[in-house]
Every structure is written in C-alpha cells, then in structure tokens.
Amino acid sequence: MFFYYLRLARISILRHWGLSLLMVTAIALGIGAAMTTVTVNYLMSADPIPSKSHALHTIQLDNWDESNPFKEGLEPPPFLTYRDAKNLLSAKKAQRQTMHTAAKAVIEPLAEEDLPLYVTVRANTADFFTMFETPFVYGGPWQKEVDDNNDLVVVLSEKINERLFAGENSVGKSIKINGDLYKVVGVLANWQPKPRFYHVDKVKAFDDSEDIFLPFTAITRKKINFDDNSYCWGPTTDNWQDYLNSECAWVHFWVEFNSPAEKQQYRDFLNGYVEEQRLYGRFKRPNDNRINTLEQWFKAREVINKDNNMLMAMAFLFLGVCLLNTVGLLLAKFLGKSPEIGLRQALGASKSTLFYQYMVESACIGVMGGLLGLLFTYLGLAGIEVLYGEKMKALVTLDAQLVIFAILLSVAATVIAGLYPTWRACNVAPANQLKSQ
Amino acid sequence: MLESGLIIRALMRNKIGALLIALQIALTMTIMVNAIFMIQDRQQQMARESGINEEDTFYLTNTIFAQDYNIQVGLQTDLNAIRKTPGVVDAIQINAIPLSGGGWSSGLQTEPGEDKDGIGTAIYMVDDHAINALDLELIAGTNFSPSDIGWRLPAQSAWPAKVIITQALANSLFPDNGQSALGKTVYISNNQPMQVIGIIKNLQAPWNGWSGVERSALVPFQMESRSGRYFIRTEPGRRDELMPVIESMLANSDKGRIIRRLSTMEETREQSYRQHNATNKILMTVVSTLTLITAFGIVGLAIFSINRRTKQIGTRRALGATRWQVMRYFMVENFFISAVGITIGIIGTVSLNYWLVNKFNMTPLGFELIALGVVTLVIVGQLAVLYPARKAALISPATATRTV
Numbered sequence: 001m002f003f004y005y006l007r008l009a010r011i012s013i014l015r016h017w018g019l020s021l022l023m024v025t026a027i028a029l030g031i032g033a034a035m036t037t038v039t040v041n042y043l044m045s046a047d048p049i050p051s052k053s054h055a056l057h058t059i060q061l062d063n064w065d066e067s068n069p070f071k072e073g074l075e076p077p078p079f080l081t082y083r084d085a086k087n088l089l090s091a092k093k094a095q096r097q098t099m100h101t102a103a104k105a106v107i108e109p110l111a112e113e114d115l116p117l118y119v120t121v122r123a124n125t126a127d128f129f130t131m132f133e134t135p136f137v138y139g140g141p142w143q144k145e146v147d148d149n150n151d152l153v154v155v156l157s158e159k160i161n162e163r164l165f166a167g168e169n170s171v172g173k174s175i176k177i178n179g180d181l182y183k184v185v186g187v188l189a190n191w192q193p194k195p196r197f198y199h200v201d202k203v204k205a206f207d208d209s210e211d212i213f214l215p216f217t218a219i220t221r222k223k224i225n226f227d228d229n230s231y232c233w234g235p236t237t238d239n240w241q242d243y244l245n246s247e248c249a250w251v252h253f254w255v256e257f258n259s260p261a262e263k264q265q266y267r268d269f270l271n272g273y274v275e276e277q278r279l280y281g282r283f284k285r286p287n288d289n290r291i292n293t294l295e296q297w298f299k300a301r302e303v304i305n306k307d308n309n310m311l312m313a314m315a316f317l318f319l320g321v322c323l324l325n326t327v328g329l330l331l332a333k334f335l336g337k338s339p340e341i342g343l344r345q346a347l348g349a350s351k352s353t354l355f356y357q358y359m360v361e362s363a364c365i366g367v368m369g370g371l372l373g374l375l376f377t378y379l380g381l382a383g384i385e386v387l388y389g390e391k392m393k394a395l396v397t398l399d400a401q402l403v404i405f406a407i408l409l410s411v412a413a414t415v416i417a418g419l420y421p422t423w424r425a426c427n428v429a430p431a432n433q434l435k436s437q
Numbered sequence: 438m439l440e441s442g443l444i445i446r447a448l449m450r451n452k453i454g455a456l457l458i459a460l461q462i463a464l465t466m467t468i469m470v471n472a473i474f475m476i477q478d479r480q481q482q483m484a485r486e487s488g489i490n491e492e493d494t495f496y497l498t499n500t501i502f503a504q505d506y507n508i509q510v511g512l513q514t515d516l517n518a519i520r521k522t523p524g525v526v527d528a529i530q531i532n533a534i535p536l537s538g539g540g541w542s543s544g545l546q547t548e549p550g551e552d553k554d555g556i557g558t559a560i561y562m563v564d565d566h567a568i569n570a571l572d573l574e575l576i577a578g579t580n581f582s583p584s585d586i587g588w589r590l591p592a593q594s595a596w597p598a599k600v601i602i603t604q605a606l607a608n609s610l611f612p613d614n615g616q617s618a619l620g621k622t623v624y625i626s627n628n629q630p631m632q633v634i635g636i637i638k639n640l641q642a643p644w645n646g647w648s649g650v651e652r653s654a655l656v657p658f659q660m661e662s663r664s665g666r667y668f669i670r671t672e673p674g675r676r677d678e679l680m681p682v683i684e685s686m687l688a689n690s691d692k693g694r695i696i697r698r699l700s701t702m703e704e705t706r707e708q709s710y711r712q713h714n715a716t717n718k719i720l721m722t723v724v725s726t727l728t729l730i731t732a733f734g735i736v737g738l739a740i741f742s743i744n745r746r747t748k749q750i751g752t753r754r755a756l757g758a759t760r761w762q763v764m765r766y767f768m769v770e771n772f773f774i775s776a777v778g779i780t781i782g783i784i785g786t787v788s789l790n791y792w793l794v795n796k797f798n799m800t801p802l803g804f805e806l807i808a809l810g811v812v813t814l815v816i817v818g819q820l821a822v823l824y825p826a827r828k829a830a831l832i833s834p835a836t837a838t839r840t841v
Contacts (some may be wrong), residue, residue: 001836018737019737019741022733022734023739025730026730026733026734027505028724029730033723033726061721067552103498104664106500106502106695108502116502116695118500118695118697177502178502178504179504203538225663236594236626237594238593238594240591264672305712306797307712307716308796309717309797310475310793311720313470313721313722314468314472315723317464317467317468317789318468318470318723318726318727320464321461321464321465321468321727321731322462322512322730324457324461324734325461325730325731325734327457328454328457328458328461328737328738329452329734329736329737329738329741331453331457331742332454332737332738332741332742335454335745336741336744336745383719383722384715384719387711387714387715387718388711388712388715389711420453424453
C-alpha cells in the first residue's frame with residue numbers, strides 16, 4: 001500500500017506542480033534559514049574538550065573595591081590577582097590547577113641571515129598541558145619543578161616548529177627571546193580547540209591557539225610582556241613588583257576536579273582562603289567565590305554572540321511563516337480534491353486509509369523540502385563565511401548529526417503542517433460531493 | 438463598499454483558510470518591522486563619524502626586540518623619518534586606534550577625591566602632531582606645544598598637566614555648559630589634576646559598542662614602550678603607494694625591531710563593523726525572502742479559491758457583473774484578510790520588540806516603522822492578488838451554463 005500511496009502522491013504533486021514547487025521552496029527556505037543559524041550556534045557552543053569538560057572549572061574571587069563593585073556587583077572580576085593565583089596554585093587543593101595568560105614575544109634569529117619572528121605566547125604552569133590534554137608530537141610538558149626554579153623552557157606549536165626547525169624533532173634545541181635561550185621540551189600537534197575554551201570572551205573565543213608556550217615565571221620575572229586585559233582598582237602602581245602585588249585581576253586560574261565531593265571541598269577551601277586574606281585587610285566585599293563549569297563560564301563570557309541568538313529566533317519565526325504558508329496551501333489543495341475523496345469514500349475507503357494516503361503525500365513534500373533545505377543551509381553557511389571571514393571557518397561545517405536533524409525537522413514540520421488539512425479532507429461528506437458531480 | 442457584507446459572509450464559510458493567510462501576514466509583519474528596525478539601528482551606529490580622517494590614514498606596530506635599544510631616540514628618529522617622507526602629511530605614535538576595539542580608558546572627575554564619581558573616557562596618548570595627523574577639528578582652545586609632551590615610562594602612574602577633550606566628554610563632565618570646560622581642571626586617578634586646554638569636535642573611542650564612544654581625551658605623552666603604534670596620514674590618494682615605502686624604510690633602517698600589522702583605517706572600520714554588516718545582510722535576506730514567500734502564498738491560495746468558485750464567478754458575470762466588479766471582489770477580500778493579519782501583526786510586532794528590548798537591551802520601536810509595515814503589507818497583498826483576480830475576471834459568463 002505504501003508504494004501505491006507514493007505513486008498517488010507523485011501524480012498529485014506533479015499535477016499541481018506550481019503549487020508543489022511553492023510549498024517545497026517555502027519549506028526549504030524555512031529549513032535553510034533555521035538550520036544555518038542552528039549550525040552556527042551549535043558549533044559555537046560545541047564542547048571543545050568532551051573528555052574533560054565536566055572536570056574543568058574556572059575560579060573567580062571578588063577582591064574588588066568595597067564601595068565601587070566590579071560590574072555593579074553582578075559578577076566578580078573574570079580573573080584573579082597574581083597573588084591569589086599564586087597562593088591557590090601553591091595550596092594544591094585540587095586534582096590539578098594551572099594559571100595562565102596571553103603574552104607576546106619576538107623570537108630572535110640565531111643565525112645572522114634569518115629574520116626575527118613575532119609570536120603569540122601562552123604563559124602557563126605545567127598542569128596546563130595535562131589538564132587541557134594538549135597533544136604532543138615530540139617531547140612533552142615541562143616538569144612541575146620548572147614553575148618554581150625558573151628554568152627557561154618552551155613548548156612549540158606545530159606551526160612554529162615547522163617554521164623554525166622544518167618540522168623535525170626539536171626537543172633539546174633552543175630558541176632566543178629577549179636575549180635569553182629557551183630549551184625546547186615539547187612540540188604540540190596541531191591543537192586548535194573551538195571555541196578556544198581556555199581563553200574565551202566576546203572577541204577572542206574563536207581565535208587560534210598560541211604559537212609558543214612558556215612557563216608563567218617568564219612573565220613574573222619580566223622576561224616577556226603579557227598582552228591581555230587587566231582589570232585594576234586600588235593604589236596606582238609604579239613598578240612591576242607593585243603590580244604583581246596589586247589588586248589588578250589578570251591571571252586566568254583553572255582547576256580540575258574528579259568528583260563533586262572534590263568541588264565541595266574546594267569551595268570550602270576557597271571560603272577559608274578568603275577569610276584568611278581578610279585578616280590582611282583584603283576582600284572587603286561579601287563572599288562571591290565562584291567555581292564555574294565550562295558551560296557557566298562560556299555563558300558569563302558571552303561566547304555566543306547576542307546577534308546569533310537574535311538571528312536564530314528570527315530564523316525560527318521565519319520557518320513558522322513558511323509552515324503557515326504550507327498549511328494554507330495544503331488545505332486548499334486537499335479541499336480541492338473533495339470530489340475525488342467523496343468518490344473514494346463511497347467506494348469503501350476508510351477514513352484511516354485516506355488519512356494515511358494524504359500524510360504520505362505531505363511527508364513527500366517534507367522530504368523534498370528538507371533536501372532542498374540542506375542545499376540552502378549549505379549556501380547559507382557559505383554566505384556566513386563570506387560575511388564573517390576566515391575566523392568563522394570552523395563554525396560553518398555540517399556534520400552528519402546536523403544533516404539528520406535538518407531532514408527530521410523538515411519532515412516533522414511538514415507532517416505537523418499536513419495534519420489539519422488532511423483531517424479536513426478526511427471529513428468530507430461523500431454524499432454532498434457525489435451530488436455535485 | 439457595496440459587497441462588503443457579502444464578502445465577509447463568504448469568508449466566514451472558509452474561516453480557517455482565510456485565517457491562515459492572515460496569520461502568515463501577521464508573522465511576516467512581526468519579523469519584517471522588527472528586522473528593519475534592527476537594520477536601521479545598526480546603520481545609524483555605523484554612520485557615526487569617528488572624527489578622524491579615514492581615507493588617507495594607516496598605522497603599523499613597531500615591536501622592538503634588540504637588547505640595548507634606546508627607545509626614546511629610536512622613536513624620534515622614526516617619527517622624523519616618516520614625517521620627512523614626501524607625500525606624508527604627518528605621523529604620530531599613539532597608544533590606541535579609534536574603532537579598533539583595543540585601547541585604554543580611565544575616569545575623569547571634576548573634583549578630586551576617591552569618593553567622587555568619574556566619567557569614563559578613552560585615553561589617547563599622543564604628541565603635538567596628533568591634531569594634524571588624525572585630522573581632528575579643534576573647536577576651542579589650543580593644541581599642545583612641544584614642551585608639553587612628556588615621556589611615559591612602563592607602569593608609570595603620574596599624568597601630565599594638560600589635556601584636550603572631545604565636545605561630548607566636555608558635555609558629560611560639565612552638564613550645565615560644555616563650553617565652560619575650557620581652562621578648567623579635571624582630575625584623573627582620583628586626584629591628579631589636568632587642565633583642559635582644548636576641545637575637539639569629534640573623536641571616537643576604540644570601542645564602537647560602548648555607550649560613551651564619543652568620549653575621548655588626548656594626553657600629551659610619548660610612550661617608552663617596546664611595542665608601539667605609529668599612525669600616519671598621507672596626502673589624499675597616496676596612502677596605498679606610501680604604505681610599502683614606509684614599511685620597508687622602517688624595517689631597513691633598524692634591524693632591532695619588527696614592523697608588523699600594517700592596516701588602513703578603512704580596513705579597521707570594516708573589521709570593526711563586520712558583525713553589524715553581516716547581521717544586516719542576513720536580516721535583509723530574511724525580510725525579502727519572507728515577503729516573497731508570503732506574496733506567493735497569497736497568489737497560490739487565491740488561485741485555488743478562484744478555481745473552486747469558477748462556476749459562481751461565471752454566474753455572477755452572467756447576471757451582469759462587470760470584469761472590474763469581479764476583480765474588485767477579490768481585491769477587497771484580500772484587503773479584509775490583510776486587515777485582520779495586520780491587526781494581529783501590530784500586536785505581534787510590539788510584543789516581539791518588547792521581548793527584544795528586554796532580552797538584548799535594544800531601544801523600543803518607533804511608530805513610523807509600524808505604519809510603514811502596514812502600508813507595505815497592504816500593497817504587497819494587493820499586488821499579489823492582482824494576477825489571480827485578473828484571471829477570475831477573465832472567466833467567461835458561459836462557464837455558468839456548463840457542467841450543470
């Protein structure tokens with residue numbers, strides 16, 4: 001029976017080809033618009049590190065001015081002061097913990113004829129690599145002792161290793177920055193998490209990861225300059241040491257927990273830490289210690305642009321219009337078939353067979369709309385890439401899940417749109433229709 | 438109108454069909470008016486002037502890496518060399534670029550003291566060439582003199598004694614009379630005095646999304662920094678030709694640094710408003726496709742209802758109705774449906790706008806746009822029904838006599 005109904009659907013669709021085309025195009029456009037925005041949002045909020053996302057957390061403490069709160073007191077500063085980060089790091093109360101920030105440097109040529117190379121730098125402590133599961137091609141993370149003993153070591157990205165050492169195993173070799181030689185201990189494989197979860201905000205969430213990774217002490221010992229936002233209050237500072245001891249918040253601090261119990265213990269530890277610091281006259285505002293999951297952190301840092309949410313709302317309203325359009329057209333079409341339906345009922349077709357038949361026809365239109373909709377989605381994503389530029393490249397690819405979702409969405413939408421018209425068609429009184437023949 | 442009652446009674450026989458089109462029109466209107474509103478909002482933001490010359494200007498970053506490098510001498514040598522290059526109008530070192538998204542801000546207050554409220558402003562650290570290099574319009578007071586310019590060392594907290602501010606900042610600091618700002622003393626870092634020696638018409642802060650984007654201050658500082666920006670203005674039309682010239686001149690004159698990130702102000706503006714531009718284009722596409730779909734939906738449904746009523750139309754024609762009267766029937770019918778749709782649409786538009794205002798901090802919608810939406814949708818509806826109505830008008834009276 002199913003194939004017979006498919007044949008009937010084909011005849012019916014082809015007979016009113018103009019109308020069918022209109023319905024299919026409308027559904028396809030609706031699906032295309034909705035899927036384009038869904039894809040961008042889906043990939044923007046994709047889990048960049050599925051194996052670890054439940055375990056990784058960021059820490060925020062409210063060390064701000066008593067009378068003049070940070071962000072109207074709604075949110076503590078996003079980063080920690082250096083002294084707090086340092087204290088939490090040495091307390092070692094979590095499974096793993098790391099502090100890091102962004103910096104920049106120039107790699108100086110070792111040979112006279114080479115050119116200097118400007119690089120972006122992540123300055124971090126040893127646990128960074130294990131916590132964030134950075135893949136290594138050569139070597140590995142530096143030893144934890146390095147974070148205390150000021151050894152000059154470096155982990156290179158694949159790109160920089162390619163540039164400086166032609167992609168060969170460079171472990172044991174050195175690079176020169178600001179006159180100092182840094183020994184290569186590891187080379188990362190291409191590591192580009194999207195979003196770049198360890199450092200997200202409105203602007204930087206989809207940037208590439210850094211060129212090289214240096215111990216955090218390279219910053220504290222003023223070997224290189226940090227290059228990131230710093231939020232300050234309190235007395236102004238005249239030298240670097242003052243700055244390190246100031247209330248300026250600029251250090252990203254991350255911890256890893258293996259169980260909820262550990263998280264609770266850490267919360268208690270943080271409360272105790274803040275109490276202890278109050279003895280030194282700090283933390284005069286009420287306790288607002290935050291342990292953010294990745295999800296909470298992305299939300300606080302507005303990784304998903306407001307415009308995108310707004311566009312997605314618009315796209316779904318748009319899909320709504322397209323479906324209303326389809327309901328109207330299907331209703332007109334099925335009611336136009338009243339004489340035929342009356343005749344079939346008179347010949348013994350039950351309501352359920354008729355219902356089945358017209359649902360098959362609706363679903364056919366839905367599948368066609370979905371397939372064409374995928375094409376429109378593809379074009380829409382290509383358009384987004386043109387409009388937003390290279391940075392969005394990682395966000396405009398369709399995966400199998402999205403394709404299946406698109407088809408299901410369009411079939412479900414059309415079947416729902418077809419329900420009312422089909423129901424009306426099945427309730428045609430045969431006698432009336434037969435009389436007027 | 439004569440047939441109104443008749444048309445409405447006929448419509449009531451197929452309520453659902455008519456209601457569906459009405460709903461579609463309502464949703465279309467909701468989306469259309471709100472989208473156009475958002476587009477306008479963004480266009481207004483993009484149309485604001487940065488206050489500087491954007492056509493003939495570019496900038497670059499100078500990063501020093503050599504060990505014993507005399508930064509102060511290097512800076513003067515560079516600026517002199519650039520300023521002397523034929524075709525260059527002027528050049529400065531600057532800490533931040535308008536529209537670029539990265540810069541410095543600070544609070545200024547009219548009375549000293551930690552407990553006094555400050556007004557946030559962008560800080561541009563420049564020398565006495567800034568007004569010429571940026572092409573700013575000084576509307577009151579004077580420019581800095583070369584002797585006003587001080588050196589700012591890394592992590593220094595002392596500020597210079599003079600400042601030039603924008604008109605918008607003057608108005609915010611002295612709400613009663615912005616003009617009176619000239620000569621007054623304002624305080625930075627709570628209690629360091631600076632005298633306002635000049636007021637410039639316009640200069641935007643680096644952050645285009647900031648509500649105080651028109652508030653900027655010029656501070657007479659040259660920065661002793663290992664990474665600095667040079668901002669260069671050329672004679673009209675010579676920018677593209679001079680960019681590589683200056684880049685290679687700087688790079689070759691001194692091997693202890695890297696010259697990178699050459700960028701024109703036009704590129705900076707494009708980058709800065711890329712998101713706005715993209716959103717606008719997407720919204721435009723949505724609005725136009727939506728209107729088309731709704732129009733075609735009206736056409737399709739009208740054709741169907743006409744096909745079903747062929748006999749009735751034939752009968753009306755046979756009883757003496759003119760072609761125009763038949764056409765008018767369908768146009769008036771469409772008008773009634775549109776009217777219902779638009780009424781629901783107005784409610785929808787205002788509700789969606791209300792939601793957007795709450796959720797995304799947008800400004801509420803103006804009445805004119807709603808009126809524009811109403812007129813547009815009535816016209817679209819009438820145009821869409823024109824073709825089916827003409828088809829109906831062409832039905833021959835003889836049809837009435839057939840197939841009975």
